Amino acid sequence: MTLRQDIHSSGIPVLCLSCEARHRGVCGALEPDHLAQLAKTSSRHNIEPGVELIGDAEAVDCYSNVLSGVVKLTKSLSDGRQQIVGLQFAPDFLGRPFKMKSAINAEAATAVSLCSFPRAAIERLMKESPEFVHRLFKQALNELDEAREWMVTLGRKTAPEKVASFLLMIARNIGSSVDPAARSACFELPMTRADISDFLGITNETVSRQLTSLRMDGVIRIENNRRITVDSMSRLERRCGGRGATAV
């Protein structure tokens, strides 16, 4: 019994033992020996909000697991208009395989901690472990599903519906539900009103007005501008426009 346990945990690097990425993230696909090999080249970083992680058209020299915090992926037009095209939460994998340079910007929306790997280590692992590729593939497909979900929101929902859909998405990603059936939720908004507006394709004034409107109607409560409480998730869902961000 003790022997068996030894076998199981032996070889797994100490840092990885309690790591979320090993449970739900891409590292979950790795055997102990591959994990050990990867861990040798990995490094952990704590990053301040607002710091740019990957620049547009910049050479990508490392990949990372998001261990905590929220990373926003953005694209910009040359005249300054900006769109957030994705949000990454722990334990998402950050980086675009098969491409030398990134077509998007990645920036820490909140304080973020990362576990980073050199490009070469990931590429080697992709050659050696089909399981690993499989995981990366699945995450890419999930991101694709999410991107398409937001295309509907961007293209076809009204401003009130957009803001409600955003809150619902955030609640599902980082909300701590008070009761087990998730009838209510509470969370800290991981970004400013301006960020939210860049995510939803509207102005920050409109975001502000819609949040006020939701608060006035008793759908949400707001403390210190950032802390949101949703008493009835189903009431919020009803404001999202016919079955949209639900599928995430």
Next chain:
Amino acid sequence: MTLRQDIHSSGIPVLCLSCEARHRGVCGALEPDHLAQLAKTSSRHNIEPGVELIGDAEAVDCYSNVLSGVVKLTKSLSDGRQQIVGLQFAPDFLGRPFKMKSAINAEAATAVSLCSFPRAAIERLMKESPEFVHRLFKQALNELDEAREWMVTLGRKTAPEKVASFLLMIARNIGSSVDPAARSACFELPMTRADISDFLGITNETVSRQLTSLRMDGVIRIENNRRITVDSMSRLERRCGGRGATAV
């Protein structure tokens, strides 16, 4: 010499010999024996415009290569609002691995010909050929890049910019350029004004007005409502809003 050539083409199914999907599509990843195995279960279909290929929330029992024509991927809200979340051109691979049911609709926008495979055949191939998974992975990442590109268009571009960006994207996908430097292009719009509006998140009236406006300004010529000629691609590009749909 002749022997060598025999070796090369032997085993490749006749139907696949001139197939675009074997050159630029996912089948290009397959060795002759895998290709032969897959071809045994494949079937070709010609599909009329408007026919639904995959229904929302429907069980997916087959995957396909698009051999010709254009397939539109759509998502709808329950009140009827619709958004086109992707377009697939030959030789794209149609279908969502790892999920039993589709979250989107797929519909033939034009006449379409497909080469279809049973779900099980694709799944078996994914187990046996890492090269094949690799190709599917790459296509998924390309689709993700495209989806994010369109998120910028949906969220941050004006109606005139949206229509210009759409024309540019179509021209690059199916346009036959008159001169080699692609200074001009000519193509048949693969979809109706209503479809275009569902792709761009605007109304068909607005699409019509913007096309008229581009025609009036001499940026495009229109024959029979569908045939578009772009004399100067760079003029069209300048109407797309600061560097947007360029990266596709």
Next chain:
DNA sequence: CCTAAGCCCTGATTTCGATCAACGTTCAGC
């Protein structure tokens, strides 16, 4: 302490695109 910057909210006004409405064209079916 005061000041300036960043973030957020709210009101007034403007504008872009939606909506409503009408009409022309093409084409399938009777």
Next chain:
DNA sequence: GCTGAACGTTGATCGAAATCAGGGCTTAGG
């Protein structure tokens, strides 16, 4: 032939969200 449906264009009007403007709160720094 006629009729109706689908598609496309154009004009008039309306409205949702952008823009413009001002003010409050918090925080960092002199």
